[in-house]
Amino acid sequence: MNKQARPRSVKSAALFCLAWVSLFAAPGMADDAFPPPGSIEIPAGPFIMGSDAAEREAAYRLDEAAYGHSVTRQRGWYDHEPQRTVELDAFRIMETPVTNAQYAVFLKETGHTPPSVGREEWDGYGLIHPYERAQPYIWQSAAPPAGRENHPVVMVSYQDAIAYASWLSGKAGKAWRLPTEAEWEKAARGPDGNYFPWGNTFNAALLNSHDAGPFATIPVGSFPDGASPYGLLDAAGQVFEWTATPAGDTRHIVKGGSWDDKGCGVCRPAARHSRSDTIKHILVGFRLVSD
Template identity: 35%
Template sequence: MDRAEQAEQVRHAEQVDWVEVPAGTLWRGTPVEEVARLAHRYADTGVPVEWYLKEAPRAEIHVPAFRIARTQVTVGQWSLFSAATGRPVPRAPANHPVTGITWEAATAYCRWLGNRLGGLDVRLPTEDEWERAARGDDDREFPWGDGYRTGLANLVDLGVGTTMPVGSFPEGAGPFGVLDMAGNADEWTSTLYAPYPGAPVEVPGAEDWAFDPHITRGGAFRHDRDLARCARRHGAYERDLAAIGVGFRLAAPAG
């Protein structure tokens, strides 16, 4: 491969398929009165009702316009950053989401790529932006709608047991066309965990047991369908971020 071909390969890997998310209303979270029924509906997953209480109360939130990447950052994209910074590259195909990435490393990648793209403010999405991209203008339960169906996301029920190429489930796209917002890799946000304003008193003020205090969203290949829900708040609760499938997706100001 000559230098021109190498340069073109790098240029292609640095490009981001941005999805424009218009300013709008997010019906964030879950109404308090629905939490018990929600926990009952997903009782087979073993998730205690207290975990769902973190989603309460529901609130009407205005989210300004922004851009979000259609797919998660891949191993191939990460490898360019690795070559420039000496960070390790996970052993996975180039078109799979990169996982095992700390929050600090993910934000470092954002800064690096932003500089490569001419000073663009590339960053992690906020928790509200993530849920807005997944949920759109309504209160759908999953990015694709209200009903769960195996085969729309890479979660534990699919039986794959590892990551898959990004964008493998076009029928599972969210309302704006963003892919893999459920499953494959759990995604960092820029938001530190805190109870929502007006949360039930049972909701902890901090999650001291978490490996990192930032919220993750969407769930990974090892997670059950409850993590695919648009409102589900999660976190990195184990130190081995590769084993639990933590990756990330990019956001930026509206174009």
């Protein structure tokens, strides 16, 4: 990892999270004093959504070089990203994914079930990851796993994300919701159709992926040089993120790539696939938008 892309101090991030939790959990705190989450404004206007043949070819070649095979090409992973110009209204989006510390406040106030999954349920998902790989992300109480306070929350279903958005809207006095696929993609790549948040050339030092990462989540905002043109952080790698765009009756589109991926064709903002609304995956988190 180069000097410019070095992650922020983990100690500083942890101190920030502890202060954040203390502030949100202060006794007798009125809702109108609730501090809004850090967010950035995405201006109204058009942007290029999806990919053209040149971008898809570049993505397949990255995967082939990283994995030594052509499975993503053979399965046509990136063949359903039609490029078009999309017009959107202005909105605000959280700068980073929701963290464990932020999610913990929601759990303590609502009694919502903490992120957890049993072996039988996990095995039923049919994932390549063994159950043992999920265990570091399982919460034993309403407090997050030690040392992961400023990591993105994972193992949250689509319904969990919706419940958090409803709670946050009430606390902040402002409506928060999951972004549409188009909103997420514009915030992540800018208006001009960048292949990656930072440009068209893949750089493993600018994101948390399996190419150069620790094969685990890390504190959010650790790669400021990997920001999108609007300043969105963790938009490639780290964790996939739920969107409000359906892909059938019980599935929704997720975007962004994860710490488990390398190549990293799937880490492009144009890349897309769906997950079951009920899955609680170690690779999937979320962030919210407001109008």
